[in-house]
Amino acid sequence: MGKEGLQVINAGYSKTGTKTMNVILTKLGYKVCDAPEAIYRHWQEWEKIANGEKPNEVLQKLFGPGNPDEYTACVDLPHNAYWELLLKQFPDAKVILVLRDENKWATSLTKHLKARIITSYIFIKLRLKYRMHNQYVMNNCPKEKLLIWRIEEGWEPICKFLGKPVPEGPLPHENRLGGVIQELANSVDYQAMVRKQTISLVLRMGIIAGVSYGWFKNLIQPHLQVEESTPFNWKMLGAAIAFLVTMRKL
Structure with missing residues (x-):
């Protein structure tokens, strides 16, 4: 599948089920670039993109047809922050915005950052950023390119949107109780x-x-x-x- 280049962009915020999305897309046959790959393997490329150093060329090398890592999908940071730029570079790709209950999302993010004490002001800012991001995606992504999805909706909406058969078995649920930390420690790129x-x-x-x-x-x-x-x-x-x-x- 790597010959086709980027086909799926997960624009959902971190802690909205990005690890679950990784497993889902992998099971559907996509080669996923997740946060660990971006941070530990491709940090130089993303540094250039952030600095505005020929971002279009860099993205084509990372995700274009025949890219070395055969990526066909991306999830989590920094991809969700650059979903619009990615879509402009790969107009045939589809965008999935994963939504999660705001209270559960904020609580999960706080635990992930191990912030035992967090002020109400910072908590409100987190919620505001979450709302702004989701609303921006919904307002600016072409409707025919966008799927707004919640984990509890199961396989059917995603498979229909991507034109894939529904796999057998329940929807996977990764990163329960913060297992992503252990996954990161086991990452080849991290090591x-x-x-x-x-x-x-x-x-x-x-x-x-x-x-x-x-x-x-x-x-x-x-x-x-x-x-x-x-x-x-x-x-x-x-x-x-x-x-x-x-x-x-x-």
Whole structure:
């Protein structure tokens, strides 16, 4: 299916059943790009999009026909925030807006963020953002491209909207009791990021330890006073530049 490019955009807010949508779309035959893939595998691409660096070209590479990861659907952040830009790039795609009871959504989000104490002001802002996002999608997405769906409605509306046969068995329900945290820890992309950060930290510490040892053993003796007759130390300059470049790339 990857040859077709992006076909389904889940515009629903986080904590509205995005993990369930991932499983649903996967079961229907789509290759899904979820938040973990976007954050840990494609963060450089999304950074360019956020900075306005040729976003159309970047999105085509990420989700266009024949994309390397064979993505045909996307869910959760940052995709739900960029649903309109995605739809402009892929006009044949369909948009699903998942709605959830506002009180349950706000409570779930608060627990997810582990905010034991949250002010009424922040709680009201969360609700306002939730309403504004949903209303904006409903007002601006072409009606023939949009499905407004709730989990309790089951398989039929989604399958009819996407032109897929209804699978056997009940609708899956993922991320109960915040299981997404464990899923993230098991993510291949997340583990790769942790390994990269660990190697970077070890290299930084090694460089600092090496410089400190050399200084202590008088192997490194910087010129504290520069006289006119003192020759310019090109090797020292080259070492300093190499050090700075290495630190920047780690």
